[in-house]
Amino acid sequence: MLNLELNEGQLLLRESVERFVEREYSFERHRASVAEDEGFSRTLWKEFAELGWLGVGLDSEFGGARDVALLMEGLGRGLVVEPFLPSIVMAAKAIAIAGGGDEGSEIIARAATGDHLLSFAFTEPRSRYRIDHVTTRATRSGGSWALNGRKSLVFNGDAADSLVVTARTSGSTREQGGLSLFLVDGEGDGVSRRAYPTNDSRRAADIDFHDAPGRLLGVAGEAHTVIAEVVDRAAAAVCAESLGLMSRLNDLTVDYSKTREQFGQPIGRFQVLQHRMVDMFVALEESRSMTTVYMGDVDATDAVERQRAVSAMKVQCDKAGRLVGQEAVQLHGGIAMTQDYEAGHHFKRLSVIHRLFGDIDWHLDRFASL
Amino acid sequence: MQMTFTDADEAFRDELRDFIERECDPGSRERMEKGLGIGKEDYVDWHRKLATKGWSCPHWPVEHGGCDWTPVRHYIFEAETGEACCPPPVPFGPEMVAPVVWTFGTREQQRQHLPPILAGDLWWAQGYSEPNSGSDLASLRTAARLDGDHYVVNGTKTWTTMAHFADWIFLLVRTSSEGKKQEGITFLLVDMTSPGITIHPIITMEGGHEVNQVVFDDVRVPAANRIGEENRGWTYAKFLLGYERFNMAGIPQAKRQMKRLRHIAGDQGIDSDPGFRARMADAEIQIMALESTMLRLLSSVAAGKDPGNEASYIKIRGTEIDQLMTELAMEAAGPYVLPYAPRALEEGWNEEPLGPDYAAPVAPDYFNTRKVTIYGGSNEIQKNIIAKHVLGL
Ligand SMILES: Cc1cc2nc3c(=O)[nH]c(=O)nc-3n(C[C@H](O)[C@H](O)[C@H](O)COP(=O)(O)OP(=O)(O)OC[C@H]3O[C@@H](n4cnc5c(N)ncnc54)[C@H](O)[C@@H]3O)c2cc1C
Ligand SMILES: Cc1cc2nc3c(=O)[nH]c(=O)nc-3n(C[C@H](O)[C@H](O)[C@H](O)COP(=O)(O)OP(=O)(O)OC[C@H]3O[C@@H](n4cnc5c(N)ncnc54)[C@H](O)[C@@H]3O)c2cc1C
Numbered sequence: 001m002l003n004l005e006l007n008e009g010q011l012l013l014r015e016s017v018e019r020f021v022e023r024e025y026s027f028e029r030h031r032a033s034v035a036e037d038e039g040f041s042r043t044l045w046k047e048f049a050e051l052g053w054l055g056v057g058l059d060s061e062f063g064g065a066r067d068v069a070l071l072m073e074g075l076g077r078g079l080v081v082e083p084f085l086p087s088i089v090m091a092a093k094a095i096a097i098a099g100g101g102d103e104g105s106e107i108i109a110r111a112a113t114g115d116h117l118l119s120f121a122f123t124e125p126r127s128r129y130r131i132d133h134v135t136t137r138a139t140r141s142g143g144s145w146a147l148n149g150r151k152s153l154v155f156n157g158d159a160a161d162s163l164v165v166t167a168r169t170s171g172s173t174r175e176q177g178g179l180s181l182f183l184v185d186g187e188g189d190g191v192s193r194r195a196y197p198t199n200d201s202r203r204a205a206d207i208d209f210h211d212a213p214g215r216l217l218g219v220a221g222e223a224h225t226v227i228a229e230v231v232d233r234a235a236a237a238v239c240a241e242s243l244g245l246m247s248r249l250n251d252l253t254v255d256y257s258k259t260r261e262q263f264g265q266p267i268g269r270f271q272v273l274q275h276r277m278v279d280m281f282v283a284l285e286e287s288r289s290m291t292t293v294y295m296g297d298v299d300a301t302d303a304v305e306r307q308r309a310v311s312a313m314k315v316q317c318d319k320a321g322r323l324v325g326q327e328a329v330q331l332h333g334g335i336a337m338t339q340d341y342e343a344g345h346h347f348k349r350l351s352v353i354h355r356l357f358g359d360i361d362w363h364l365d366r367f368a369s370l
Numbered sequence: 371m372q373m374t375f376t377d378a379d380e381a382f383r384d385e386l387r388d389f390i391e392r393e394c395d396p397g398s399r400e401r402m403e404k405g406l407g408i409g410k411e412d413y414v415d416w417h418r419k420l421a422t423k424g425w426s427c428p429h430w431p432v433e434h435g436g437c438d439w440t441p442v443r444h445y446i447f448e449a450e451t452g453e454a455c456c457p458p459p460v461p462f463g464p465e466m467v468a469p470v471v472w473t474f475g476t477r478e479q480q481r482q483h484l485p486p487i488l489a490g491d492l493w494w495a496q497g498y499s500e501p502n503s504g505s506d507l508a509s510l511r512t513a514a515r516l517d518g519d520h521y522v523v524n525g526t527k528t529w530t531t532m533a534h535f536a537d538w539i540f541l542l543v544r545t546s547s548e549g550k551k552q553e554g555i556t557f558l559l560v561d562m563t564s565p566g567i568t569i570h571p572i573i574t575m576e577g578g579h580e581v582n583q584v585v586f587d588d589v590r591v592p593a594a595n596r597i598g599e600e601n602r603g604w605t606y607a608k609f610l611l612g613y614e615r616f617n618m619a620g621i622p623q624a625k626r627q628m629k630r631l632r633h634i635a636g637d638q639g640i641d642s643d644p645g646f647r648a649r650m651a652d653a654e655i656q657i658m659a660l661e662s663t664m665l666r667l668l669s670s671v672a673a674g675k676d677p678g679n680e681a682s683y684i685k686i687r688g689t690e691i692d693q694l695m696t697e698l699a700m701e702a703a704g705p706y707v708l709p710y711a712p713r714a715l716e717e718g719w720n721e722e723p724l725g726p727d728y729a730a731p732v733a734p735d736y737f738n739t740r741k742v743t744i745y746g747g748s749n750e751i752q753k754n755i756i757a758k759h760v761l762g763l
Contacts, residue, residue, distance in 0.1 A: 125725060128705065129705070152724075152725060153708050194724075196709045196710065196724055199707065199737075204708060262503075262505045263505070263506045263509075272750055329740045330740070330744065330748075333505070333748065334504060334529050334744055334745070336740075337740060338575065339574060340573070344575030345575070347737075347740075348576075348733075352733075355703075359704065365645075
C-alpha cells in the first residue's frame with residue numbers, strides 16, 4: 001500500500017521550518033539578509049546548523065529527497081536566501097555521492113556545522129542546460145591536479161569557502177566520459193571570482209581557474225552520473241521550493257482580494273478574479289500532489305526512474321509557478337509591481353527557478369526520450 | 371499583403387529614411403535596438419528633431435501642427451521609425467493631454483499648451499490614479515476647492531509615470547461629492563513647479579524608477595487651468611482613455627522584440643528546436659493578426675467609416691503580445707538571465723558583460739512588462755468594457 005504520510009521526524013522538521021519562517025523570517029528579515037555583504041546572513045546560517053537543517057539530505061535520519069523537499073518548501077515560502085541549495089543540496093551531496101575520502105567527510109561535517117560554506121560550480125558560459133558541456137580542464141602533474149577554465153552562475157560562489165567543480169580530465173566538450181569532480185579552495189591560488197547579485201536578490205559568481213590546484217573527488221573521468229544525480233536533486237529541490245513560493249503567493253492574493261476594494265466591493269467578489277484564483281489553487285495543489293507522490297523516486301537507484309520523476313515534477317511545477325506568479329501580480333494590480341511589496345519578489349524567484357536545472361522544454365524533451 | 375503605395379508614398383518613405391539616418395541619434399537607436407530602455411533626453415532629442423521637419427505630432431489636426439497625411443502615410447511613418455529603432459512618441463503630452471486641449475480647451479489654453487508640446491519643450495505626466503482609486507478611477511478623492519480665482523488642491527496621486535521629469539501634470543480632481551461619483555470630477559492642468567507638490571519615487575520590482583507618488587498639499591492652481599466645465603472632467607478623461615488604449619498596439623516594438631528573440635535563440639542554439647521554433651512562429655503570427663487589425667482600422671478610417679469594434683481589443687492583444695515576447699526572451703536566454711546588472715543598462719557602460727551581451731535587460735524587461743496588463747485600464751477592465759458596450763451584456 002502506498003504511504004504518503006510523513007513520519008514523526010518529518011513532521012517535526014516541517015514544523016521547525018514553518019515556525020522559523022513564520023516567526024523569524026519576515027519580508028524585512030529577508031531584505032536584511034539580502035543587504036548583507038555576502039547576500040545572506042552567516043548568523044542565521046549558524047542557526048540553521050543548530051536546528052539540524054544543514055545535515056538534511058545527508059545524514060541518516062533525514063537523508064532522503066522528501067526530507068530536503070520539506071525544508072525547501074518552508075524556505076521557499078519565506079523567501080529564504082541563505083544558501084542551503086548550493087551548499088548542502090548540491091555541493092555537500094556531490095562530495096557524499098562521489099566519495100571524497102576522509103577529507104570529504106570532514107568537509108561535509110564542517111558544512112553541516114555551518115562553519116564551511118560550499119558551492120557547486122557546474123555551469124559554463126555556453127553550457128546552457130547541458131551538464132556534459134564542460135570545457136574546464138584538469139590536468140595532473142605529479143600527484144596533484146590543476147584546473148583551467150571558467151564556470152559561470154555559481155550560486156553564492158563569492159562566499160563559498162570551497163567549491164566542488166566539474167572539469168574534464170579527458171574527452172571533448174560534450175562527452176559524458178571524461179568528466180571529473182574536484183574540490184577547490186575558494187580563496188586558493190589561481191581562483192578569481194567575479195561576483196554579482198542575481199535577479200532574484202541572491203548572489204552568484206563567475207569563476208576563472210588558472211592552474212588552480214584541485215583535489216579529485218571519486219574516480220577520474222567517471223563523474224557524469226554523480227553530476228547528473230546532483231543536478232536532478234537540485235531540480236527536485238527547487239520544485240519543492242516552488243510549492244512554498246506558490247502557496248505564499250496564493251495566500252497573499254486571496255487575502256488581498258478580500259481587503260482591496262474597488263467599485264464599492266472587495267475585488268475578490270469579481271467572478272473573473274475568483275476563477276483565476278481557483279486556477280492558481282488548482283495549479284498549486286496539482287504540483288503538491290505530484291511532488292508528494294514522486295519526490296521519493298529521486299532517491300531511486302535506477303537513474304531512469306529518477307529522471308522521469310524529476311522531469312515530470314519540474315514541468316508541472318514550472319508551469320504552475322508561471323501561472324501563479326504572473327496571476328498573483330496581475331490580480332494585485334499596481335501594488336505587486338513595487339519593490340516594497342513581497343509578491344513581486346516571490347514572482348521573481350519563481351521566474352529564476354524556471355531557468356535552472358533544465359526548463360520546461362528541456363525536461364519535456366528528456367521525459368519523451370526516456 | 372495588399373497595400374498599394376503611390377509614387378508619392380514611396381518618395382515620402384525615402385525622405386523619411388534619409389531623415390532618420392541623418393538626424394536620429396545613433397546612441398538612442400542602438401539602445402532601442404538592444405532593448406536597453408531610453409531616457410528623457412532620447413525622447414526629447416528625437417521629438418525636437420522631428421519638430422524641425424513638422425513631423426513631431428503627425429496625427430494632430432493640421433491647424434495645431436499635425437500633418438495632412440493619408441492613413442497609409444501614417445502607417446509608413448510608424449513602420450519606418452519603428453523598424454529603424456527610433457524613440458517612440460512621448461506619450462503624455464502629444465498623445466494624451468493634447469487631444470483633450472484641442473478638443474475641450476479654450477483658445478488661450480490651446481495657445482499656451484499645444485506649441486510647447488509640439489516643440490518638445492515641456493514634459494507632461496498623467497495624474498489620474500490614487501492609492502484607493504485604481505480600476506475604480508471615478509472614486510478618486512484628491513480634492514480641489516475654489517478659492518477666488520484659484521483651485522486649492524489636496525490629495526495624493528500615485529503610479530505617476532515620469533512625474534520626476536514632468537514640467538506639467540494633468541489631474542483629475544474632485545470638486546463635488548454630490549450625485550454620481552463621475553459627476554463631481556474636474557480636469558485641471560497643473561504646473562509642477564507650483565508650491566506644495568512633493569514627489570516620492572516608487573521603485574518597481576526590477577529596480578527601476580519610473581513611477582512616483584505625487585502629493586498635493588494646498589497647491590494653488592489658477593481656475594483658468596481648468597479644462598472645460600467644472601464637474602465635467604470625467605467626460606474629458608474618458609475621451610483621453612480612448613486615445614490611450616488605441617495607442618497600445620505596439621507593433622513596431624513587437625517586431626523589434628521578435629528580431630531580438632531570433633538573435634538570442636540563434637546564439638543559444640535553440641532556433642532549430644522544434645518546440646521553440648513553433649512558439650516563435652506562433653508569436654509572429656499573433657503579431658501579424660494584431661497588425662491586420664490595425665490595418666483594417668486604418669482602411670475603414672481612410673474610407674471615412676467609423677472604426678468598428680476592433681479598436682476595443684487592441685490594448686488587450688497588444689499587451690498580451692508584449693508580455694509573450696518578454697517571456698519567450700526569458701526562455702531563449704535560459705540560465706544566463708540570472709545576473710542582475712542594472713549598470714549594464716545604463717548609458718556609457720562598457721565593462722565586460724556578464725554572460726552573453728544581450729542578457730542583461732531580459733529579466734528586468736520580463737518583470738517590468740507585467741505592468742502593461744495592469745495600467746491604462748487593466749485588461750480585466752477592458753474586457754468588462756467590451757462585454758458591456760460591444761456585446762451588450
Ligand atoms: C451530458 C449532460 C449530463 C447531465 N447530467 C445531469 C444529471 O445526471 N443530473 C442533473 O441534475 N443534471 C445533469 N445535467 C445538467 C447540468 O447539471 C446542467 O446542464 C448544468 O447545471 C448547467 O445548467 P444549464 O445547462 O441550464 O446551463 P446554464 O445554467 O444556463 O448555464 C449556461 C452557461 O452559463 C454558465 N453559468 C451559469 N451560471 C453561472 C454563474 N453563476 N457564474 C458563471 N457562469 C455561469 C454555465 O457555466 C454555462 O456555461 C447534465 C448535463 C449534460 C450536458
Ligand atoms: C508601471 C505603472 C505605471 C502607471 N502609470 C500611471 C500614470 O502615469 N498615471 C496614472 O494615473 N496611473 C498610472 N498607473 C496606474 C494604473 O492605471 C493602475 O494601476 C490601474 O488602473 C489599476 O489600478 P490598481 O493598481 O489600483 O489595481 P486595482 O484596481 O486594485 O485592481 C486589482 C485587480 O483587480 C482587478 N479588478 C478591479 N476591478 C475589477 C472589476 N470590476 N472586474 C474584474 N477585475 C477587476 C484588476 O484588473 C486587477 O487585476 C500606472 C500603473 C503602473 C503599474
